[in-house]
Amino acid sequence: EDKVVQSPLSLVVHEGDTVTLNCSYEVTNFRSLLWYKQEKKAPTFLFMLTSSGIEKKSGRLSSILDKKELFSILNITATQTGDSAIYLCRGNTPLVFGKGTRLSVIA
Amino acid sequence: ETGVTQSPTHLIKTRGQQVTLRCSSQSGHNTVSWYQQALGQGPQFIFQYYREEENGRGNFPPRFSGLQFPNYSSELNVNALELDDSALYLCASSLGGASPYEQYFGPGTRLTVT
Numbered sequence: 535e536d537k538v539v540q541s542p543l544s545l546v547v548h549e550g551d552t553v554t555l556n557c558s559y560e561v562t563n564f565r566s567l568l569w570y571k572q573e574k575k576a577p578t579f580l581f582m583l584t585s586s587g588i589e590k591k592s593g594r595l596s597s598i599l600d601k602k603e604l605f606s607i608l609n610i611t612a613t614q615t616g617d618s619a620i621y622l623c624r625g626n627t628p629l630v631f632g633k634g635t636r637l638s639v640i641a
Numbered sequence: 642e643t644g645v646t647q648s649p650t651h652l653i654k655t656r657g658q659q660v661t662l663r664c665s666s667q668s669g670h671n672t673v674s675w676y677q678q679a680l681g682q683g684p685q686f687i688f689q690y691y692r693e694e695e696n697g698r699g700n701f702p703p704r705f706s707g708l709q710f711p712n713y714s715s716e717l718n719v720n721a722l723e724l725d726d727s728a729l730y731l732c733a734s735s736l737g738g739a740s741p742y743e744q745y746f747g748p749g750t751r752l753t754v755t
Contacts, residue, residue, distance in 0.1 A: 538683075568743070568744075576749060577746050579744070579745065622684070629686040631683035631684045631686075633682055634682075
């Protein structure tokens with residue numbers, strides 16, 4: 535059965551900390567892995583990863599994929615309270631989401 | 642904002658009733674996917690429509706059905722509602738095809754079944 539497992543399920547950090555969120559996957563016909571941020575309702579797209587070892591970066595967020603070990607990490611440096619959200623990881627084919635990591639950043 | 646809209650925003654129904662949720666996809670997108678997100682869970686894939694045809698389905702019973710229209714907007718219909726159907730229903734639009742693609746989500750419809 536295809537599955538995506540995220541860890542930790544929840545995390546509380548202080549502003550300025552660096553966090554690493556993990557996503558491991560077992561999906562057939564893998565094509566890509568996507569990260570989303572969900573604050574209230576609609577998940578918003580962060581990254582799509584298709585190749586191993588190539589880091590994608592957007593401001594303080596970065597992500598990388600390891601296709602051999604079947605996992606991805608999402609890093610957030612110098613966290614801010616606005617980073618508080620649920621971070622979702624998704625396999626592309628089929629469309630399987632993990633349960634998400636709930637990140638809380640406190641001032 | 643993504644350009645994907647959903648209606649209604651909130652809905653309260655009684656067990657056994659039927660409900661129709663609507664989604665307008667982002668301009669230029671020909672694929673719509675529907676997800677159910679229960680509290681504390683990640684979104685669960687219901688089904689996907691590509692150019693008006695269902696081309697993928699998750700582990701949901703037949704009382705969950707859908708339609709996609711020529712303008713690529715979509716409906717999700719749920720018959721014989723059960724209490725466990727209470728959830729946030731998300732639709733996402735994308736460009737289909739064989740390549741990996743990004744999905745853009747609407748704001749969701751919060752369904753409560755009493």
